[in-house]
Amino acid sequence: MPFVRDLATHGERTAIVTRDGEISYTDLAARVARTAEQLGVGRRLVLVVGANTVDSLVAYLAAMHAGHPVLLVPDDRASALAGLIEAYDPDVLVGAADEGWQVEHRRAASVHDLHPDLALLLSTSGSTGSPKLVRLSHTNLQANAEAIGEYLEIRDTDRAATSLPLHYCYGLSVVNSHLARGAALVLTDLSVADTCFWELFRDARATTLAGVPYTFDLLDRVNFAAMDLPHLRYVTQAGGRLAPDRVRRYAELGRSAGWDLFVMYGQTEATARMAYLPPDLAFDHPTAIGVPVPGGDFRLAPVADHPDPEVGELVYAGPNVMLGYAHSPADLALGRTVDELYTGDLARRTATGVWEIVGRRSRFAKILGLRIDPQQVEALLSAHDVTASCIGGDGELIVATLGDEDPRRVRRLVAGEVGLPPRAVRVLPLAELPRLASGKPDLVTLRELAAEETPPPPAAPAGDLCTLYAEVLDRTDVTPDRSFVDLGGDSLSYVEMSVRLERELGELPADWHTLPIADLRRSTAAPGRAPRPRRRRSLETSVALRAAAIVLIVGSHIPLFTLTGGAHLLLAVAGFNFARFQLTGARRGERLRQIGASLLRIVLPTVAWIGAVMLVNDQYRLSTLLLANSILRPDDAPHGWHFWFVEAVVYLLVALAALLGLRRVDRWERRHPFAFPLGLTAVALLGRYNVFGVDAGHDLPAALVAGWLFTLGWAAARADGVRQRLLVTLAAVATVPGFFGQPAREALIVAGFALLTWLPTVPSLGVLNKVAGVLAGSSLYIYLTHWQVFPHLRELPLVALAASLALGIAYGALVSRVWRWAATRRPARPRGAAGRRGRSALRPAPARR
Template identity: 50%
Template sequence: MFASPPLPTVGFLGDLARFGEATAVIADGRRVTHRELAGAAADFAATLGPQRRLVLLAGRNDLASLTAYVGTLGAGHVPLLCDVRHLDRMREAYSPDTVVLDGVIVSQQPTPQHDLHPELALLLSTSGSTGSPKLVRLSQENLRSNAEAIASYLQLRPTDLAVTTLPPHYCYGLSVIHSHLHLGAAVLLNEHSVLDDAFWQAAQQHRITSFAGVPYTFDLLDRVGFADRIPASLRHVTQAGGRLQPERVAALARLGEQRGFDLVVMYGATEATARMAWLPPHRAAQAPDAIGVAIPGGTLRLESMPELGADVGELVYAGPNVMLGYAETPADLAAGRTVSELRTGDVARIGHDGLIRIVGRRSRFAKIFGLRIDLDEAERTLDAAGLPARCADGGERLVVALTGPLSAADRTRVVATAQQEWGLVPSAVRVVEVDAFPRLANDKVDYRALVAHAAQEPTGSTSDAEGPGLAERISRTFAEILGVEPQLTDTFVGLGGDSLSYVEASVRLEQLLGGLPPGWHTRSIEQLASTADPPIRRGRQVETSVLLRAVAIFAIVATHANLLTLLGGAHLLLGISGYNYIRFQPQGDTGARVRAHLTSVARVALPAIAWIGAVTLIAGTYPWRSVFLVNGILGPRGWSEPAWHFWFIEALVALLLGLCALTAVPWWRTAERRWPFWLPFLIACGALVTRYEIWEPRGGDDIHRAHMLLWIFAIGCSIARAEQRWQRLLVSALIIAVVPGFFENPAREAFLAAGLLLLIWVRTVRLPGWLATATATLASASLYVYLTHWQVYPWLEDRFPPLAVAASLAVGIGVAALAAAGGDATRRLLSRRSRRPAAPVARREPSPR
């Protein structure tokens, strides 16, 4: 049996106590100092014993896992970090002395069993994701030099705070932790997706200064509107883990210039402990296609490849962060340094500006969504699973080709294997069927031909041929409702969903998922598919806002048709409109948001103008001010029918246009980001100057004018932002305080207040299936019911009030269906025109610079 050498005095991250009371970690709202982290880590290390051990660590971005890792590493033991999914595989391959899961020791040998080289400090998988038993052996010097280099070129400060966006077993995610803790700075431990509101609430609350992402991270950020969520404290955004499109780099760099953060594009590999090159921020906008220059202390050179030309070569890196070598068996852990420089496998060119640009690969590896995939190993894995395949790098997708015929089950197994083995999302896998694998003249597989074949097949979900899977059905639902072609990473809001389309979407999703998860409209299609929970209770779940919308429009029509008297429905609809305005905020830059706002306004205003104008042309019913929705602004102050029939739509359009104008103002967007709850709440309070006749005395029919109703709309906005209990209590108190006395009609005031309070405290209700369908149908048609009922109920209200109501609702629902069909037809026509082949254009090769 091997006699383990004594532990080193202090390993990497073993001296954190020197930073004293400075914050080291924020986890679950708790701040842990460097001294406290060092003490907890030492306590954990004591449980490992005095002899040096190989410790298999599988954990997450939580305090217990981090403490175990820091304790293991700092005490001089050798941690082997892995994804929890690959714990058993690594245990079988390396027989670790100790196994730790989520910060807790789950097994431990009485005495160490491994011969560990004195320089060996850490073991990581070559990709951090595949679970391959081939590991990278890293030394204390590797870890220390790379952390110091990163801290140097990022100009990190002890006051910096990085949020974890990547798993700790992935070298990029681990390097963020290393570089900050080694300097005495702090990390905010997070396990939320960047799509979750909780992520951004924590980022704002704790004032993060650093954000790291792989290309897929930035794809997700596009869906939630990164520009609108950037904390004012953010100092730098770093990107690595794969190539980000140059136009995206340039756009992020320009955004950073506007918002005060640096974009730092980085290049690296686990074999280099993380980083090898970085692109100085001031050069990102001008050279977005470059990986930059070598990190401090390292050098990059090109090794000639005559077959590819004189100006390109394989990129080779040397520096103190180059690994000791690989390990494939436990015996390799005793080896010393076997590598002095790192051949990256990337083909590169050094430009006249001194910056390095990657132009291709010379080996069989791919980086997909920031994950490095060994394509040969992928083929072996699939073959072992009974799926003899050939795998190729399709750029943003892993192309998996199999000889046909393929069954739906085969395709499902390929996607499931890619998810389980390599952590790829379904949209990153392209399964194609071929008659035979194409071959080159030397009889090797022609992988370029496979990629070309995949590009020629119709795009879409990898499960297209296996029938409509859940994610595919959700995609089709969004496509039918919004008239778009969604990707699996898209969200309802990101696809342009708004308050007029969410009713149908929410009801149809509830049928598919068995329930609506919180914030469903900001979750990607993939995430929605993963929340499926077939209902075990009878009935269907409906959002309270949908139910209230249906109740309000029914109350309006029934009151006007003399079936009953239930006033306040239109005012409640205005509050619901404010609620939905916040929930379906368009994302993107200022121009994109303004355009999206104007589109939403047009979806209300244009049908109204068309209907009112048509009725006026035929029957001469309304004045021109009503046709153009300005009667409340230019008309007489007193109520007169029919000029005031459409006051609700006029007020809504005016308020939305006002907010659209504010959206274009930079300071408004900053205020929205910094004070998401307080901004609408304070607007609601400020708007009470008209509610209480402080600004001007009330006169005429002012309770139907936009400026008098802003407080109701703003309360609806506040409800959407009231995520915490104390916020909901505060908005509830405001409603109870200010609604009474507004109409001088207690029943009307009670109806409005009750509806708004329900919207705060009861987010969903469960209804019988038939009632849920009727509710959704009526709510989605509420605009058209409101528009058309004025021309329907007067014919029947005196003798048949119930029939007057039924006819009004039926006509409105019918017109809504016709409008939807017309919109679908228009989209199909535009789609066909957009697919017409364009005239060929000559391609011009770029001239050398």
């Protein structure tokens, strides 16, 4: 292969950077030549364990240099390695194993008939251990390396971090394309979630980062957007579909930080790459795969019965198309058996000339960058006496089993053999697996069942963070792979959870509520983290604002002091928390359930308190009880305005549930997570500026008059990067002044917005955290009850404040106890559904606890 033979021509340029130093192209070429001599000159099948190490890289290049076909295998799955050795009987084994074989010559001459064009064998399905391999030629590898180098404009000064495994076609393409251009590799097996990875990345002046969708999940967790990476030139993404909103977000992040985002599309059968999306198109075409790589071409093959005539199966042709598949050693003698690659993806070409993937013909699924064959997983489980049906879901593999199987055992089996993390394997226990009349798996019904709630897995063992989560959230289904949001946490339980976690772990990451519990503990115990002072603590800004606002509200009503604006600030915080908790569901129905649950947690305690007060005096009317005072405005309800804030939040949640319940609107919000609430803010400002032509202060519900504060708080939660945060801040500065005609009140709200937008936490003390946590967690209940306390204690304002807070906290504790009691009385919701015509009626298995 030319680029391997030409390594020495790059001279003393740096070829490899590791934590131990740099290796020049001259040195690398010498190491490759020495190892090639070890492998001999007669062509033999050489198995190389593809770790991200200098030895593995040299072994791969040496085998290529000597003309040996290479079987490149994962370095972390003993079962997969053993299966491939048994299936293909390599002549030479190269790898660092405990057994001690670095280079093991199993025979002097090959027992295989090896076609002269055969250069490389790669698995088609990630790490499932399938014996089906892709046969690639030297021409395939060279052509793809040159095409990638051309469209990425790889320079000899570039340095690419090996953020993906060498044995994975995407990771290997990074290696080949950069070596072909005389660029350097920052060779590491560290994860992007590891702080040491970024230390090496900066020290090595790395210019290139590659990632699959799961990599971008990790980048979000480590706050990649805030990192100072002065040498970064571009980020590439492949290995599965990246959500359009995330494509836009990273494209915009790159634009502001000075690097490009290349979204790419490929398969192992095309030696890694078939298409790329030019960076200047990423923001406007986030769902597209782009245009063919140089030398490649697409066409559409008709798909029978597809409703859209513009859609067909995507077919690729180019010099990087594989020779064909190998199913056994006999196939190693074959030459080219395919000229085009039928990708199995359904696609169309848009009016702008870019290509889009719209679906998949077969059951194969890409999950976290691995191409998984569900049928292979079913066969794997069958070998362990587990009957199962599998389908690929949204970022997860769904495994339906009979109800008497232990979900934990199934999850461990699949995760261990396939190479997926346990959190990406969802086990679905059923009393009967859905099948068609023909006896084949009924995948449609299975997918419908998977869309419903999953049965709770066994409770986590005591003595860890899971126990704390179970206590605060009153759940029995807490496992380390689930997050606060996954477990149904909301803005009320968030306060208690964040304060107690901060006390347990120290400083929390800003996105702790979306992190799996296991990752949360790891993230707070990162290598090199300095020990925290014993007394210095931090407090979530939203929690601090809620605590401060409720004290300001009660104190101003007494009046102990006059510092108004707290309720309107709480409205902004409510919008901020709406985005963080109610809009985190992966599915539209899940989001609507979360909004509904929040409405119940607000409405029921409010109506219960108002009803109780109505039994003992005539302070409130029926319109107040129905939370309709701001609409009906009866003349005989002078105190109905007490609950304007609650009414505003309820009306806003109901309206947003109706709006987001529309499929198209839900898609808009997901595609434009920041622009969507900003657009709603523009609409809501019609009420703030009295465009309706009525007395907004007295004739319109507060949700219409002040609703823009809620949606602007929502936008603050979605703001990503300096430009978006600055835009939210400027919007608050431009719209709040003049609303009340009270500069101090308006300044308080603007200051609160600034804190909410720019600071995830504020400095605090342990004792302040406890007090703020209680106040913030009880803020709704204090707001409801203080009207019945302070009027009787106006002569003692400090006592009035303390008594108002105390009663609200007590009422909050009572409500929490009632919720827990109701949860224990609620019958378990049955799972499963009657089959459609021609399908079995399914009776779901009972949940295991």
